[in-house]
Amino acid sequence: MSKTIIVTGRGGTGKTTFAVLAARVLPSPKLMIDADPDQCLGVMLGVDLAENGVHTVSEALYEIQEGRVDQELKAMPLAQKVEYLLNLSCLYESSEFDLLTLGVKWTRGCYCAPNDILRGLIPRIVDNYELAIFDSPAGLEHLNRRVLTEADDVFAVVDPSAKALRNVKVVQEMAGSIGIRFENLYLVANHRFPEQQLDRLNEIEGAVYLGQIAPDPAVEEADWEGRSFLDLPPDSPACLSVAGILRRAGYQPAQ
Numbered sequence: 186m187s188k189t190i191i192v193t194g195r196g197g198t199g200k201t202t203f204a205v206l207a208a209r210v211l212p213s214p215k216l217m218i219d220a221d222p223d224q225c226l227g228v229m230l231g232v233d234l235a236e237n238g239v240h241t242v243s244e245a246l247y248e249i250q251e252g253r254v255d256q257e258l259k260a261m262p263l264a265q266k267v268e269y270l271l272n273l274s275c276l277y278e279s280s281e282f283d284l285l286t287l288g289v290k291w292t293r294g295c296y297c298a299p300n301d302i303l304r305g306l307i308p309r310i311v312d313n314y315e316l317a318i319f320d321s322p323a324g325l326e327h328l329n330r331r332v333l334t335e336a337d338d339v340f341a342v343v344d345p346s347a348k349a350l351r352n353v354k355v356v357q358e359m360a361g362s363i364g365i366r367f368e369n370l371y372l373v374a375n376h377r378f379p380e381q382q383l384d385r386l387n388e389i390e391g392a393v394y395l396g397q398i399a400p401d402p403a404v405e406e407a408d409w410e411g412r413s414f415l416d417l418p419p420d421s422p423a424c425l426s427v428a429g430i431l432r433r434a435g436y437q438p439a440q
């Protein structure tokens with residue numbers, strides 16, 4: 186049975202860091218999906234897409250729209266073309282993880298068609314893995330894109346602000362109204378959350394607070410130097426705290 190995780194939250198709270206550290210401590214095979222147009226997930230995973238000749242999904246859709254695809258592809262129906270290109274040129278593969286990057290929102294031509302196709306395709310790709318971790322952009326607009334409508338666990342990384350807590354409510358309401366289904370909504374306090382405020386996270390209905398990501402100078406250092414977060418030592422405070430959070434959600438991290 187494969188498991189799908191969505192990481193969500195407001196801007197700059199530590200979503201991508203949490204997603205990468207989850208990849209660091211959970212067993213393979215796993216698929217990482219970057220739904221943020223900023224494409225930070227690849228950087229934090231130490232992957233240079235261009236160097237590896239890997240395209241974003243948006244780039245592949247653009248090639249199709251422009252008719253810049255091989256002759257034998259031209260005759261294929263759109264859905265088949267997209268599936269072919271996704272598997273052939275958009276999937277970065279390695280022994281530790283695979284990575285699919287959605288890229289900037291598809292806005293040229295009629296973007297309903299490619300989005301509808303992606304909505305059908307992405308769950309099929311996810312099914313090939315034991316685990317898929319979906320890193321969201323800040324805000325909730327991406328939910329509207331609905332490329333992934335079912336998940337096992339949503340981890341909301343929250344910063345210490347009333348807005349962040351309201352944001353959790355909005356995720357709950359919006360998921361209900363636009364039809365995104367998930368089993369569990371977990372709250373994770375970010376590295377800046379003051380200890381004396383943590384109790385507030387136990388009071389949110391319909392969500393379970395699992396713990397805090399420890400502040401870790403090694404994370405900041407890796408970030409400044411553009412190094413992969415996957416190289417953080419397993420006993421670093423951030424890795425240990427993320428492993429604890431995942432364990433409380435029923436996962437089996439390596440350490």
Ligand SMILES: Nc1ncnc2c1ncn2[C@@H]1O[C@H](COP(=O)(O)OP(=O)(O)OP(=O)(O)O)[C@@H](O)[C@H]1O
Nearest residue numbers: 196197198199200201202323376399400401404408
């Ligand atoms: N545990 C931590 N300890 C110290 N610094 C951290 C920690 N987690 C994240 N940071 C720092 O916080 C900043 C934001 O982290 P990150 O990029 O993961 O957030 P994000 O929510 O994905 O941001 P965005 O909304 O832009 O996608 C980064 O500079 C990162 O180095």
Ligand SMILES: [Mg+2]
Nearest residue numbers: 200201221225
């Ligand atoms: Mg991010």
